[in-house]
Amino acid sequence: MDGASRLSGAAVxxxxxxxxxxxxxxxxxxxxxxxxLSLDAVARKAGVGxxxxxxxxxxxxxxxxDLIRQLSAEVVLADPGDRGSLEADLLAALQxxxxxxxxxxxxxxxxxxxxxxxxxxxxxxxxxxxxxxxxKKVKALVDRAIARGELSADIDRRAxxxxxxGPLYWSLVVMGDRCDAKRLETLARMTAAAIAAA
Numbered sequence: 001m002d003g004a005s006r007l008s009g010a011a012v013x014x015x016x017x018x019x020x021x022x023x024x025x026x027x028x029x030x031x032x033x034x035x036x037l038s039l040d041a042v043a044r045k046a047g048v049g050x051x052x053x054x055x056x057x058x059x060x061x062x063x064x065x066d067l068i069r070q071l072s073a074e075v076v077l078a079d080p081g082d083r084g085s086l087e088a089d090l091l092a093a094l095q096x097x098x099x100x101x102x103x104x105x106x107x108x109x110x111x112x113x114x115x116x117x118x119x120x121x122x123x124x125x126x127x128x129x130x131x132x133x134x135x136k137k138v139k140a141l142v143d144r145a146i147a148r149g150e151l152s153a154d155i156d157r158r159a160x161x162x163x164x165x166g167p168l169y170w171s172l173v174v175m176g177d178r179c180d181a182k183r184l185e186t187l188a189r190m191t192a193a194a195i196a197a198a
Contacts, residue, residue, distance in 0.1 A: 020047065021042060021048065021056065021063075024045050024046040025063060026109065028042050029109050030105045030108040034064070034112050039054075039060055061122040061123065065122040065126035068130075072126070072130030080093055082144055085148070086141075086192045087188050090141070090164060090191050090192055091188035093164060094164070094168055095184060097168055098184060101169065107176075134165075135158075135161055138160060139157050150196065151196060156198060159198060163194055163195055167187055
């Protein structure tokens, strides 16, 4: 979003105000959950008037979807690249994912986000591009393993994606574990074996 952009007849939208609103929105979401989230409270706690918020976003769903799209675009830019083996590629992908899931706001918001998505189509639409990019990256990881002869060409890529993300999400977000380096190495080794066995 261009911080210097104008709506017709509106004041300049200053980036520092946009950033403060975005930061406060996620803090409030983590604190009270999406259903109880109030844009009036977000504006008040960000120290700006409601008009400044509504010049940027029309509604709570509009604001949430826009911020999720922006965040997803930043997250999916990270790419561990080719590490030489399926297990090494999986470990690098798990390290990047752990970095994201360890963020305290992300850990508190994600479960609530997935709960809200069925009732708020805008949230599901905002998540879809990021999910597609992640699936594309897992496909590339699997394709490299196939080219090395580590996996069969008919491997179920969707199942591979679930195996890569599911156990780490469960450990960090649901169970609240720290998932240290040794645990990540074990997950990468077991996930590689599970995908190969499939």
